Structures are given as structure tokens and as C-alpha cells.
Amino acid sequence: MSVYVKICGLQNAASVVTAVNAGANAVGFVFAESVRQVTPAAANAAAQNIPAEVQRVAVMRHPSNDEWQSVLTGFAPDILQTDAEDFEKLDVPDSVVCWPVIREGSAAASGALPPVYIYEGANSGVGQRVDWSRAAEVAHNGQMILAGGLTVDNVATAIRMVRPFGVDVSSAVESTPGHKDDELIQQFIGAVRAAENS
Numbered sequence: 001m002s003v004y005v006k007i008c009g010l011q012n013a014a015s016v017v018t019a020v021n022a023g024a025n026a027v028g029f030v031f032a033e034s035v036r037q038v039t040p041a042a043a044n045a046a047a048q049n050i051p052a053e054v055q056r057v058a059v060m061r062h063p064s065n066d067e068w069q070s071v072l073t074g075f076a077p078d079i080l081q082t083d084a085e086d087f088e089k090l091d092v093p094d095s096v097v098c099w100p101v102i103r104e105g106s107a108a109a110s111g112a113l114p115p116v117y118i119y120e121g122a123n124s125g126v127g128q129r130v131d132w133s134r135a136a137e138v139a140h141n142g143q144m145i146l147a148g149g150l151t152v153d154n155v156a157t158a159i160r161m162v163r164p165f166g167v168d169v170s171s172a173v174e175s176t177p178g179h180k181d182d183e184l185i186q187q188f189i190g191a192v193r194a195a196e197n198s
Contacts, residue, residue, distance in 0.1 A: 003159060003192050004166030006145060007173065007185055008059060009036035013046045015180040020050050022189040025166070027054060028081065031071050032061040032124075035178035036170065040074025047075075057081050057099070061124065065090050072096070081118055084108045099145070102138075104130045113141040118168060120147035132161045139164050152187045156195035167192060 007019040008028030016027050027050065029043035030036040038046070047056050058077035060068065068090050071077065080092055084100035085108075092098055101118045102108050109119075119135055121128035129149025138144065143165035150158055151172040159167065171177065173184040 001163075001196060003164070003196055004145065005189055005192050006057060006166060006168040007170075007180075007189075008057070008147075008168055009034070009170035009174075009178070010046060010180060011036060011038050011042070011178065013048065015182070015185070016046050016050060018180070018182045018185050019189075020054050022186045023193065024185075024189060025054065026057050026079070028057040028059045028168070028170070029075065029077075030059045031063070031067070032059065034124075040071050043075045055079055055097075059124075060086070061101075062086055063090070068092075084114075084117075104134065109138060113138070116143045116165070117145065118147050119144045119164075120168075121149075124148075132158055135164070136162045150188075152184065152191050155188065155191050156198070159192065159195045 004025045006026040006028055007024045009030050010016050010027050019027055027047060029038050055078040057079040058071050058075060060082040079097045079099050081099040084102055087098055099116055099118055100114050104121050121130050135146060139162050145166035145168050146158060146162055146164040147168035150167055150169050155167060169188055173180055173188050175181040
């Protein structure tokens with residue numbers, strides 16, 4: 001099986017190029033309060049020259065509609081990722097794909113799930129790992145992109161146990177919080193591709 005890979009929390013063109021060249025399917029830019037937070041203009045500049053098949057993801061958390069509109073205008077993402085309940089108050093055009101974040105243990109995790117969704121713990125971007133056994137039960141519904149606590153060393157086990165549609169990594173491919181490490185990005189994607197073939 002082919003596993004979709006998103007590298008999240010990117011802040012500059014060099015890291016984006018590394019992720020794309022290593023085989024990432026999506027690059028994520030954080031607009032929520034975080035050490036990885038970027039402006040729409042900075043994200044747009046960093047993602048200028050990526051191939052059309054690589055998706056640009058705007059990562060938000062409980063944004064106001066005005067905040068979302070500034071990201072939409074300044075960055076023009078392919079995908080908006082934010083908590084499931086946020087979409088009710090946001091004006092998202094048909095041209096933008098919606099990726100709701102379903103948090104482990106939430107009411108949304110036990111209800112009807114959307115076609116594609118991010119599955120993670122209560123807090124984003126801090127390496128908080130979910131219960132993979134529980135995630136495996138949820139992953140039968142729709143296309144789960146598993147996030148939280150995935151590393152070069154454990155992503156193959158996670159793929160084997162959960163069988164997700166995709167995986168999402170941020171903090172585990174950094175040398176220090178907010179600073180991406182080219183070698184770790186390459187190793188993480190390499191580990192995913194190796195797991196596909198085993």
C-alpha cells in the first residue's frame with residue numbers, strides 16, 4: 001500500500017524543497033499560535049515552486065472566519081486543517097479541501113467520520129502519541145491521517161498496527177523546536193516508504 005505523507009510545521013523554502021524532494025505528498029504550514037507559526041505571506045513564499053501534485057495545507061486551530069479569510073487570501077491553500085467543530089463557522093470555498101482534526105477520545109471520534117481526517121491527541125505539535133490500538137479501530141472509517149508522536153523509529157510499527165491512509169509529522173523531524181532537520185525529514189519519509197514494501 002502507498003502511504004500518504006504530510007510534513008507539517010514548515011517555515012522556509014529550503015525545508016519545503018527537502019520535503020518535496022524526499023517524496024512528501026503534502027506540506028503543512030501552521031497559522032495557529034505555535035513556535036512554528038508563520039504568516040500567510042511567509043507560507044506563500046516558502047511554497048512558491050512546489051509541484052502541483054504536492055498539496056499545500058493551512059493548519060489552524062479554532063480560527064475566526066476573519067483569520068481564515070486572511071490565510072485563504074494570502075496563501076491560497078489546497079487544504080484547510082482545523083478541529084472538526086471549527087468548520088461550522090468558517091466560509092470555505094469549494095476549491096479548498098477540508099481536513100477535520102478528530103481528537104482521540106472526543107465525541108467526534110465515535111461518531112460518523114468524514115472522508116479524510118487527521119487523527120491525533122488533545123494537543124497538536126508536541127509529539128503526543130495516540131493509542132494505536134484504538135486508532136486502528138477508528139481507521140476502518142474513511143481515510144485517516146495519523147498524527148502525533150510519530151518518529152523515524154516508530155512510524156513503521158504505527159503503519160503496521162493502524163493501517164492509516166497517511167501519516168503526519170512535525171516535531172520529530174526537528175533539530176530544535178520549530179527548526180526542521182533535512183536529514184530527519186529524509187529519514188522519516190524513507191522509513192514510511194520502507195514500511196510500505198514490508
